[in-house]
Amino acid sequence: MSAQDTALSVLIVDDDKSMRASLVDLLEAAGWRTEALPRATQVAELLPKLMPDVILSDVRMPGMSGLDLLDSLDRATTPPMVLISAHGDIPMAVQAIQNGAYSFVEKPYDPRRLLSILRHAADQHRMAKGTERLKQRLARLSGLDRVLLGGTGDITRVRQDVLDLADTPAPVLLQGETGTGKEVVARALHDLGPRADAPFLALNCAAIAEATFEAEMFGVKGEATGRLVAANGGTLFLDEIAACPLPVQAKLLRVIEEKELTPIGATTPVKLDLRVISATNEDAEKAVTEGRLRQDLLFRLNTVVLTLPPLRARRDDISLLFTHFLTQYARVYEVAAPDLTHDDMAALLAHDWPGNVRELRNAAERRILAARRGRGSVAEAIRSDQTPEDVPDTLREAVAVFERELIGKAIKAHEGRMDAVAEALGIGRRTLNEKIVKLGLDKDALL
CATH class of the missing domain: 1.10.8.60 (Helicase, Ruva Protein; domain 3)
Known part of the structure; x- marks a missing residue:
C-alpha cells in the first residue's frame, strides 16, 4: 500500500477562498490529502466519492451553515466533523459538541492544536472503520462455516488454512478429487480477502481452446475487452490446470510472471493485478513428469498447497x-x-x-x-x-x-x-x- 493510500484525508468546507487555501497549505505540508469546497450544500453529493477521514467546516457560511451541515449528516456513517469559526463563543461551541461535532476551534487558530485535533478525529474514524470491517469479516466467517460444513479434523484444518491465507497475495494450489469443493474454497479465499469487492474469474482449463484463447482472454483492440482485463484487481481461478493445453500454459505463465498482457492488435500492454488460485484433481508432480503440465508454471502456482479431503x-x-x-x-x-x-x-x-x-x-x-x-x-x-x-x-x-x-x-x-x-x-x-x-x-x- 502506497504512502498516498495511507495518508489521512480531510474535507475542508469554507466560503472564504483565502482561508481554504491557507488550510490546504497547512494540511498538505503536514502530509494530509485534502479536498476543499466553498459551499456546505456540495458535501452530501461528494462525500461518498471523497470518503475523507474527517470534515473541517466553517460555521458561518451563506446558504447552509456548518451547524446545519452537521445536523444533515448521518453521524453513524459519516466521518467526524470539526467546526472552525471566527465568531465562536462558548454557547456555540457547547451546541456544536452537543449536536455531535468532534471539536470546535476558534479563528485565528493554533496550527499545532488544529492538526492535533484533526489527527485524533481521523484516527478515531479509521479505528471505527476497522472495527466495522472486523464485524463484516466475522459475519463472513459464519458463511465459511456453512460452505465448508463439517467438524472432522481435516475440514477444520482447511477452514483454518483459508482464514490464514485469505489476506495474503500468495498463489494457492488446491488439490482434491472431483467434487471435494475446490471452487468453494477458492471463492472463500477470495471473499474473505482484501479483493472481495473485485471480480472472481473462474476458468475451466480443460475447456480453454488454444485457437481462441488470446482473443477471449486478452481481448481485441477496439472490439472486446478480454476476460483477464475485466477481472483486473480480483482473483483468477484456474480449475483443472493440468488439463490446460501446453501452448495455453505458456501464455498463462507469461501473464502471471510479467503481470501484463497485450490485447490482439494493440501495441501497449495492459498492467494486471490478479491473485492466482489454481486447482487439480490429480497429482500435479505426476502431470509434470508425464509432460502434461509445465514445471515452471507449477512453480508459479504452488507457493501454498491445500489438500481437500475426500468425503x-x-x-x-x-x-x-x-x-x-x-x-x-x-x-x-x-x-x-x-x-x-x-x-x-x-x-x-x-x-x-x-x-x-x-x-x-x-x-x-x-x-x-x-x-x-x-x-x-x-x-x-x-x-x-x-x-x-x-x-x-x-x-x-x-x-x-x-x-x-x-x-x-x-x-x-x-x-x-x-x-x-x-x-x-x-x-x-x-x-x-x-x-x-x-x-x-x-x-x-x-x-
Whole structure:
C-alpha cells in the first residue's frame, strides 16, 4: 500500500477562498490529502466519492451553515466533523459538541492544536472503520462455516488454512478429487480477502481452446475487452490446470510472471493485478513428469498447497452434510424435509461417495424430489440411475422441476447476476423474477 493510500484525508468546507487555501497549505505540508469546497450544500453529493477521514467546516457560511451541515449528516456513517469559526463563543461551541461535532476551534487558530485535533478525529474514524470491517469479516466467517460444513479434523484444518491465507497475495494450489469443493474454497479465499469487492474469474482449463484463447482472454483492440482485463484487481481461478493445453500454459505463465498482457492488435500492454488460485484433481508432480503440465508454471502456482479431503475420509460429517442439503432443497422445492431413518443412515455410511460432496448434494436433491411425491429413500436417492418413479406425476410438475433446475444452474453459472441469467435463458428480467417467485427459488441458497 502506497504512502498516498495511507495518508489521512480531510474535507475542508469554507466560503472564504483565502482561508481554504491557507488550510490546504497547512494540511498538505503536514502530509494530509485534502479536498476543499466553498459551499456546505456540495458535501452530501461528494462525500461518498471523497470518503475523507474527517470534515473541517466553517460555521458561518451563506446558504447552509456548518451547524446545519452537521445536523444533515448521518453521524453513524459519516466521518467526524470539526467546526472552525471566527465568531465562536462558548454557547456555540457547547451546541456544536452537543449536536455531535468532534471539536470546535476558534479563528485565528493554533496550527499545532488544529492538526492535533484533526489527527485524533481521523484516527478515531479509521479505528471505527476497522472495527466495522472486523464485524463484516466475522459475519463472513459464519458463511465459511456453512460452505465448508463439517467438524472432522481435516475440514477444520482447511477452514483454518483459508482464514490464514485469505489476506495474503500468495498463489494457492488446491488439490482434491472431483467434487471435494475446490471452487468453494477458492471463492472463500477470495471473499474473505482484501479483493472481495473485485471480480472472481473462474476458468475451466480443460475447456480453454488454444485457437481462441488470446482473443477471449486478452481481448481485441477496439472490439472486446478480454476476460483477464475485466477481472483486473480480483482473483483468477484456474480449475483443472493440468488439463490446460501446453501452448495455453505458456501464455498463462507469461501473464502471471510479467503481470501484463497485450490485447490482439494493440501495441501497449495492459498492467494486471490478479491473485492466482489454481486447482487439480490429480497429482500435479505426476502431470509434470508425464509432460502434461509445465514445471515452471507449477512453480508459479504452488507457493501454498491445500489438500481437500475426500468425503469417505470424513464419514462423521456425512449425515450433517446430507441433512444440510436436504434442508436447502426442501426450501427450494417447497416440501418438508423427510426424517432420516436408521436404514437411511446405514445407506449414507455404507456408500463410498466417489463423487464426494457434489454427489452427496445431488443425492439429497433426488431424495427431496421423491419426497414431493410421498415416496423414496436415501438408498434409492444414492443410485445415480433414474427410475420411472423419479418422473413427476404431471406435465405441470415436470415443467416446474425442469425450470427450477435450469434457472438454478443459470443463477450459479452467472454468480447471481440476474441480468446475465435472464439473457442466458432467453427471457426478460421481469419474466425471470416472476418465475423465481412462482417456483420458490432461493437465490442465496443456490449461491
